Amino acid sequence: MKSAKDEIFEILKKLTYDVGISGYEDNIRGMVIDELENYADSLEVDSLGNVIAVKKGSKSSKKLMIAAHMDEIGLMISYIDERGFLKFAPVGGITERTLLGQKVKIITKDNKIIKGVIGLKPPHIMKPEEAKQVPDFSDLYIDIGFFSKDEVLKNGIDIGSIVSFDRELERIGNGDIVTGKSLDDRAGLAAMIQAFKNIDNNEVNIYAVATVQEEVGLKGAKVSAFRVEPDIAIALDVTIASDVPSIPEGSWVCKLNQGPAIKLIDGQKGTGLIANKKLVDFVTNVANKYNVPYQLEVLTGGTTDASAMNLNKEGVPSIAISIPARYIHSPVEVVSLNDLENTSILATKVAKEMNEKTILNLINQKIK
Numbered sequence: 001m002k003s004a005k006d007e008i009f010e011i012l013k014k015l016t017y018d019v020g021i022s023g024y025e026d027n028i029r030g031m032v033i034d035e036l037e038n039y040a041d042s043l044e045v046d047s048l049g050n051v052i053a054v055k056k057g058s059k060s061s062k063k064l065m066i067a068a069h070m071d072e073i074g075l076m077i078s079y080i081d082e083r084g085f086l087k088f089a090p091v092g093g094i095t096e097r098t099l100l101g102q103k104v105k106i107i108t109k110d111n112k113i114i115k116g117v118i119g120l121k122p123p124h125i126m127k128p129e130e131a132k133q134v135p136d137f138s139d140l141y142i143d144i145g146f147f148s149k150d151e152v153l154k155n156g157i158d159i160g161s162i163v164s165f166d167r168e169l170e171r172i173g174n175g176d177i178v179t180g181k182s183l184d185d186r187a188g189l190a191a192m193i194q195a196f197k198n199i200d201n202n203e204v205n206i207y208a209v210a211t212v213q214e215e216v217g218l219k220g221a222k223v224s225a226f227r228v229e230p231d232i233a234i235a236l237d238v239t240i241a242s243d244v245p246s247i248p249e250g251s252w253v254c255k256l257n258q259g260p261a262i263k264l265i266d267g268q269k270g271t272g273l274i275a276n277k278k279l280v281d282f283v284t285n286v287a288n289k290y291n292v293p294y295q296l297e298v299l300t301g302g303t304t305d306a307s308a309m310n311l312n313k314e315g316v317p318s319i320a321i322s323i324p325a326r327y328i329h330s331p332v333e334v335v336s337l338n339d340l341e342n343t344s345i346l347a348t349k350v351a352k353e354m355n356e357k358t359i360l361n362l363i364n365q366k367i368k
Contacts, residue, residue, distance in 0.1 A: 005337050008190050008344065009178065011035065012169060015186040019107055019164040021074030021091050022216045025049055028070045028186075032210045035193045040208075050224040051210040053196060059203040060356035065230035065316075066206065066347055067221055067305045068192040068237065069214030072182035073329055075163035077106070077142075080153070084146035086116070088163060089137070092215035096135055098330040103166035104142060108156030115166055116144035165331035176257070176337045183333035185214065187323045188236035191340050195236075195347035203355040204231075214305055221305035225312035231359045232279065233309035233318040236347060238335065239263070239297055241324035254324040257336040259293030260343040263306070263320040272303025273310055276317035278362050283319060283346070286353050292346045297322060317362045321346060 002010075020028035032051045037043050040053035051070075073092035080086055086106075099118050106114045119141055142163065146152050169180035189210060196208040207228050211220030214237075225233065243255040254261045262283055266272040287294045310318035323343050326334040 005341050008194050008340055012190040016169045016180045016182050021162050022071040022213045024162050025070040025212050039197050048223050049212040050220045053208045055206040057202055057204040062204040062356050062359045063230045064204050064206050064354050065228050065233045067209040067211050067235050068188035069185045069211045071215050073215050077161040080149050082149050084148050084152050086142040093329050102331050104163050105166045107162050110156055116142045119143045167331050179332055179334045181331050183325055183335050184238045184328050187238055187335050187340055191344040192236050194344040198348045199351045202351055206351050218305055218308035221308035225309040230316055233316045235304040235306035235320040237304040237322055238325035239322035241326045254295050256324050261295045261297035261322040263297045266299040267303045273307045275319045279317045279319045286349050290349045292342050
């Protein structure tokens, strides 16, 4: 019999293998539907492409929305030269230093995959000042082994073709640590899927929402929250595991393999999410009750879908539960299956403990 950790690994491996950059999440969306439809009382896809699965509450019409985004950072072909080399533009927060020498997958018009590598002028013929600099996107190109623009076009690649890193999920270390592409946020997505499957006897309505286009402005969360109108919202995402040699210990955000991170604040000077204090207390109390290890997170940059859900209509008490990840927004992200499993457990227990009285306590501020 498979362990819960092995089940999560299998879901994660499937989700990370395929390509789903922002705005092109179709293949991932199909996988999410396949995973959730037998566990949902209702399931729909909205006009932007978000998947919304519902488990009806047994005692209350109040709504808890648990969101995780489907999209990954990637590239888009912007120019094809006469020799068959491809220029590209970033989709989402990619830095040039993570791209050098990477293998990539390009999706053709008929949804086939053509593989290539990201190239750069060799160091032997660089000027000394060039060798010291991080190359610009304009210096990089993709080599797919063709020798003319016509050959590229005949094989289904054109301006606007999407590109993802060519990486498979692999276990490293003791087997509980995994590395691969798009763990931001397929790790959170896998945790949400597993949690939704395990939620039962829920008193309030549970909305599991797989969102689109988080990496380019939290777009899916904005429209899906407007549609769902949640009373409480939780985002499951990754955060920075900065426990690595190049970062002083006092500057660490979170550590790998020490449990999910309960976010207190993010964005520049709190411009992202300032988590609802009573909701933070509720989630930490649930974690303590069920002996789920956790960390508290203060992040000075970046944000999650929780920021968008937090500002829906008249405001929604919101929080992010994050899976610590090393090297995020790179082809070699690293997460712990233990953290992922505990994130799923915590989300399940929070949904189980949520009731109408709790929600009313979180949202009502009547003075007289």
